[in-house]
Amino acid sequence: MNIINIEHIAKIYEVGSEQVHALRDVSLRINKNEYVAIMGPSGSGKSTLMNMLGCLDTPTSGKYEFTNANVSEMTDNELAKIRNKEIGFVFQTFNLLARSDALHNVELPLIYAGVPSAERRERAEAALIDVGLKDRMHHKPNELSGGQRQRVAIARALVTKPSIILADEPTGNLDSKTGEEIMILFNEIYEKGNTIILVTHEEYIAEHAARIIRLKDGLIESDETVKNRFIPKPKTVVV
Numbered sequence: 001m002n003i004i005n006i007e008h009i010a011k012i013y014e015v016g017s018e019q020v021h022a023l024r025d026v027s028l029r030i031n032k033n034e035y036v037a038i039m040g041p042s043g044s045g046k047s048t049l050m051n052m053l054g055c056l057d058t059p060t061s062g063k064y065e066f067t068n069a070n071v072s073e074m075t076d077n078e079l080a081k082i083r084n085k086e087i088g089f090v091f092q093t094f095n096l097l098a099r100s101d102a103l104h105n106v107e108l109p110l111i112y113a114g115v116p117s118a119e120r121r122e123r124a125e126a127a128l129i130d131v132g133l134k135d136r137m138h139h140k141p142n143e144l145s146g147g148q149r150q151r152v153a154i155a156r157a158l159v160t161k162p163s164i165i166l167a168d169e170p171t172g173n174l175d176s177k178t179g180e181e182i183m184i185l186f187n188e189i190y191e192k193g194n195t196i197i198l199v200t201h202e203e204y205i206a207e208h209a210a211r212i213i214r215l216k217d218g219l220i221e222s223d224e225t226v227k228n229r230f231i232p233k234p235k236t237v238v239v
Helices: 046-053 076-086 102-112 117-130 146-158 176-191
Strands: 002-015 018-031 035-039 061-066 087-091 164-168 196-199 211-216 219-225
Touching: 002 046, 018 046, 018 219, 035 046, 046 164, 046 196, 076 087, 087 146, 102 117, 102 146, 117 146, 146 164, 146 176, 164 176, 176 196
Parallel strands: 035 196, 035 211, 087 164, 164 196
Antiparallel strands: 002 018, 002 061, 211 219
16 A cells, blocks of 8 residues: 655746756655655755655646555644644754753644543553553653654654654764664564654664665655665663
């Protein structure tokens, strides 16, 4: 089942009197329960493609269908609904509210969606338990380690039961050991049937995915299945 279908999309930015072609004629499909890594050097277009996939931006030309809905023609309000309901975002910088505890941070997407208080709390607690933070629910971000903050962000991404998890350099602010723990968690999320799209510039991080798409100069340079995919072994350590 296709979740994402992109056909011949291009994105052109006006910078002063110049035109910057961030994406040029990109076509791809991503199916349910795929684990995809998007790679490319600075200026390759991977950030623009990530924004497009996350409905944070729309193409200059071409067609983008998300769960059979034509994103290319949506209004800002329609895009916001898609982002809140269908896409779970995980960012390099965590993007947590400093004055709120982990539980409230995870509840936020459900508040925007109008979910009743009791159900919000129940779902947020379950999401935090799933990422190994049962005993950290009432801790604020400054009382948590980097790895724990990223786990809160992942729980927040999962709590709406989205169609895809879109992770932008999710280990970029973590040391290698903690980053490995986070990648183990992503593998567990994938094994439960979730669709994950991972944007990274690190080869060893991309190798956790089952498919790697490489961009160069706004074009897809290669799109391949990972034959020797690295499957991390689950650990009991909570970072």
